[in-house]
Amino acid sequence: MTETFVVIGGDAAGMSAASKARREDRDREILVFEKGDWVSYAACGMPYYVKGDVDSLDELVQVTPEAFRTERDIDLRTNHEVVGIDPVGQTVTVSADDNRFEQPYDQLLVATGARAIEPPFAGMDLDGVFTIHNMDEADAIHTYVTETDPETAAIVGGGYVGIEMAEALAGRGLDIHLFEMLPHVLQPFGESVATVVEDHLRERDVELHLDTPVAGFDGEETVASVDLDSGTVPADIVIVGVGVEPNVELAEDAGIETDETGAIATDEYGRTNYETIFAAGDCAEATNVVTGEADHVPLALTANRAGRAIGQTVTGTPTEVGEIAGTAIVKAFDLGAARTGILDETRARDAGFDPISVEITAPTRAHYYPGAEELTVTLVADRESERVLGASVVGPEGVKRIDTIVTALHAGLTVSEVENLDLAYAPPFSPVWDPIATASKVLAGSLEDAA
Template sequence: MDERFVIVGGDAAGMSAASKAKRDEPGLDVTVFERGEWVSYAACGMPYYVKGEIEDLEDLVSVTPETFREERDIDLRTGHEVVEVDPDAETVTVERDGERFEQSYDHLLIGTGARAIEPPFDGIDLEGVFTIHDMDAADAIEDDVSDDLERAAIVGGGYVGVEMAEALAGRGLEVSMFEMLPTILAPFGETAAGVVENHLREQGVSLHLETAVEGFTGDGRVEAVELEDEESVPADVVIVGVGVAPNVSLAEDAGIEIGETGAIATDEYGRTNDENVYAAGDCAEERHVVTGEPAHVPLGLTANRAGRAIGQTVAGSPTETGDIAGTAIVKAFELGASRTGIVDEDEAREAGFDPVSVTIDAASRANYYPGASELTVTLVADRESERVLGASLVGQEGVKRIDTVATALHAELTVSELENLDLAYAPPFSPVWDPILTAAKVLNGQLE
């Protein structure tokens, strides 16, 4: 196969695509340009490296550059930044150490990922103020946190904020969290968020909800977080985790269509408006399984799965990248929280549904079996079609059960069909009626 597959970006989507394409079609020339030095790493593990539970940053690397080059025969070039794409000429312009060259392609994958949003806070450039979205940032934070520091501030109550609160508390710092919304973990729904909020407070985290941060002050190094009304909260280190934005400028400059979410628009095969250009990972849209509309939910499995499918397509076997449900799970000290689909009823109404929901508390195991704990389940459905729309779970164990609901979403199951699933039972693992089945049974009663 005398063709070249060029990939921009060497993390989840890019390296999954490269590996699958080369495996399926060994004669394909596969070249990956990565502007940094890290490739194929587990970004989700970075908070646990900062906490100290992961001893070596290298442990987060799934496959080394040497393995890609020597064992998989992939032309991986780190320290190479693609600065321009010319779809008409089918070339990319690459910069390395101030010098530029062009590389032609037959197929191109844009996997430029996303970047941490840096609001225009005063003092955001002070020493001790960080975002955490790549390995170098994680290493810098871990190196910065020392016995001399006492107080940490987290700006943003999403996944990163909650995980970093645990990480920095685990390093012995007093942690304050600032969130503009009424709750943290907004996509998980008010019930799950409320349980996590109470647990964070029990762990000593000071929560400041519905609180806008104005900036940071300090003499060279950050000393305080400045809030509205001239209120000031001392801080020796600050993590800004207010979300991410897709890196789309390279694609946009090349005339590649940007979707309504702000990410690169793609079809079911990950193809853009240019038939030879694909996009995947945190920079690209996918179709939401519940609404059928484009969505941008940057998660690890989404990137890996889409990249692998595109690699297979380029190698000659067209493969759909798959719909997404936004299934996610997060650890908050001794609690876990998970979610999938549409949990918020207002969001469901905006999508054209008539939502009805229930929240139940159930035991994670048989009540009489040691170690059983309370698991809170919120289940949402459409009243007219009775189709399951989404769910959230929160508890000390068992929140991975969210995968059952995610499967129900992809299968477009009704609440009754979910209730009648034959799920496993044994006292160490579940009550006779699994909490998911119990929630479906209660919700089905409201629909009848």
């Protein structure tokens, strides 16, 4: 008897799972219900569409709905919203065109993603105030900037979205004010990265308002200013980018358990507390490779990997979804910043480690080769085991070197083992001692001195 695999959500995790399941099982019935129009799109590219570096939203689509249907033989139904899950009866309730129907399943994947947090600010409903987490929001911002020709933009939030949208709107000729309630931007990257990024943003004429909570927005029908405790700042457009929260309400209503992370609790195979129900992507938790504990870091690769693994599992080859290190990378005008693992000393101690760290600055190429830039590396390790716990890098080039530390985290390498890795060297690409190796060498010395 043919089994049915139902997927709720048509983006990274959902379509990766459906596609892998189809490759593994040509006979299985595979249905994907997506409540919107867009599927399999590169959300990370949306700021570059707003900026104008990407001409059309369609360019961000990895695989079109029609290609999923005709080339991959997946029953993809857009504008179909799943409004209920019955884990006992193994059905989902689907709403489409003002009609409802029940769809049975043998295996179910909840890949409902996340949504932009909308703080309880006054004026969030004013024209010109936007969040950005999906294609329709990106299109609305692009249209607004094109049609109204604003002069001043306010970015609320100094995380990835805030930094990228500051660059995007500056690229459209707007004056930029960036508001962050914490002392620094890019809080997960650590202070050493943040201060370098902040200096660069100021060089690019971004006016930073750090340690500055926003009270709300003011205007008649259209936003005119940002309200602060200390006064107001004029703004013709506002982007609120203060984070995302997982879409778990549908799952919770069905008795699917969530965890302290706020996301759906899963095991190493992405399975929930129901044997036939899986969860993946921005709505689901994952295991942190450093701490071994549940974590929620909603990023694209995590979703794609987990979805692909679940596609294999439901078709008979149990496959772990993989651990995460919280790896992230961001572009801020002419600067790049990246981070992975645990950088915060308090979090490290709470996880049972005794952290020790170093910060070094080293050239990205041989000193005599043209174009060398300075790269700042912060490396953190556990004092007793000497195991690498995390790192951050910031500079005009070479920040993808963070992947060396990502590999070290997944392999459980010590500082000395990273120091002795046989990393590639040629003058156009690196000095003899790569900055990652240099940081490891310095930290290994600190560990010896502390012994």
